[in-house]
Amino acid sequence: MSFEPIKLFYSYSHKDEGYRKRLETHLSVLKHQGIIGQWHDRKITAGTDWARQISENLESADIILLLVSADFLASEYCYDKETAHALKRHEEGSARVIPIILRPCDWRYGVPFNKLQALPKDAKPVSTWENDDEAFTNIARGIRKAAMQFQESMAASVPTTTTPSLPDPRERDTCFVLMQINEIFDEYYREVYAPAIIDAGFKPMRAQGLFGTGTVMEQIWEQIHKANVLIADISDRNPNVLYELGLVHAQYKPVVLTAGSMEDVPFDISHSRTFVYDVRKPGWSEKLKSYVTRQLLRVKENPSLFTLPMHDVANCATVVASNA
Structure with a gap:
């Protein structure tokens, strides 16, 4: 049985764009294998309604990645709008939200997604790893598992x-x-x-x-x-x-x-x-x-x-x- 690629959505601060690009590179193998498709706001073409484009892609995503840092938490749009809608879909079971901890910040206390399982391993911020390739590889493996779980759930929802x-x-x-x-x-x-x-x-x-x-x-x-x-x-x-x-x-x-x-x-x-x-x-x-x-x-x-x-x-x- 074949399925459409699992759609990823990146919610992130533009100050962390370098991390987002590195993560996208490490996820390229999953993209080439047809397991995932990726979307972020840099794919919005000139002259289009950017707010509507973001909203539509956030609503259609299967897995929503929150790229967490102090700048992400400080962003009114990322924290109050994208995160709120992402968690609503997560609670409904229509999408899965995965926090990706990029840089050390106070995200464990009073933050609405602090009980979700975060990546990389042990929620150790990417910036604190001696080799960030190891950190992004760990994240990629976690996302691969999450994507395959989504495919399993789709297989279970289709009569054989x-x-x-x-x-x-x-x-x-x-x-x-x-x-x-x-x-x-x-x-x-x-x-x-x-x-x-x-x-x-x-x-x-x-x-x-x-x-x-x-x-x-x-x-x-x-x-x-x-x-x-x-x-x-x-x-x-x-x-x-x-x-x-x-x-x-x-x-x-x-x-x-x-x-x-x-x-x-x-x-x-x-x-x-x-x-x-x-x-x-x-x-x-x-x-x-x-x-x-x-x-x-x-x-x-x-x-x-x-x-x-x-x-x-x-x-x-x-x-x-x-x-x-």
């Missing part, structure tokens, strides 16, 4: 030709996937989990696809609460995934467990059904995909089959209390 009877995915029940966030597991999600979830009639979601406001954990808690079923890939005993799995247990949600090795399965949940896949064996991805789809269909028929350790403990405590 192999399952024409399925309803619009936006009207389907949600399956939230707990897994590591890195390039390897990003590929697992795109090639295995998301297609398997769609085949079972659910809408796939994961942490990297969350565009709302609030901290990451607040958004994950909300999505766990909303989800009808979850998948937890507990490979490598990733502490974030195990913590999130604990939140799932606390909410008594049905969950399908997978892992890259039995050694990855903690003792406390070792009695739970876990599908172990071995990436060294031919056909592992198709087997995993088939298993996930079958299990999700079983959840639809009888969610109680996927009882959780916390639920079992609660039931035992109730029995003990009643017999006391």
Whole structure:
């Protein structure tokens, strides 16, 4: 399935134009690959209504980059107009806003976008990196991930030709996937989990696809609460995934467990059904995909089959209390 390039919009102070040009250069590979298209006010031709051009492109953008510096925060147009409209679209879910921290400034306190995940890594300002190529490369990788997430969400919103009877995915029940966030597991999600979830009639979601406001954990808690079923890939005993799995247990949600090795399965949940896949064996991805789809269909028929350790403990405590 092919898609139109994800449209980027740059909101920035003209005093930071040098940084904007450097970032645009580092994003040129994504442009050549057809993943993104870019727009900024320097593309406005002479004689046109610049305010209207900016407004129209801001409204049609998929990803809005806020190039943050003291000059950006001081700009009435950037801060009060473009940022306000960008965050409105972000909260609606029609676009994603990504702050790019260019230079040190007091953006973490009282600024409306201070809870959004910023780039580069750890929100370290570009100007403070010893090698700014490393900073812009880190930013480019983050934008690549964000663009691919948008493409994934578009894929999930279009019924596949192999399952024409399925309803619009936006009207389907949600399956939230707990897994590591890195390039390897990003590929697992795109090639295995998301297609398997769609085949079972659910809408796939994961942490990297969350565009709302609030901290990451607040958004994950909300999505766990909303989800009808979850998948937890507990490979490598990733502490974030195990913590999130604990939140799932606390909410008594049905969950399908997978892992890259039995050694990855903690003792406390070792009695739970876990599908172990071995990436060294031919056909592992198709087997995993088939298993996930079958299990999700079983959840639809009888969610109680996927009882959780916390639920079992609660039931035992109730029995003990009643017999006391």
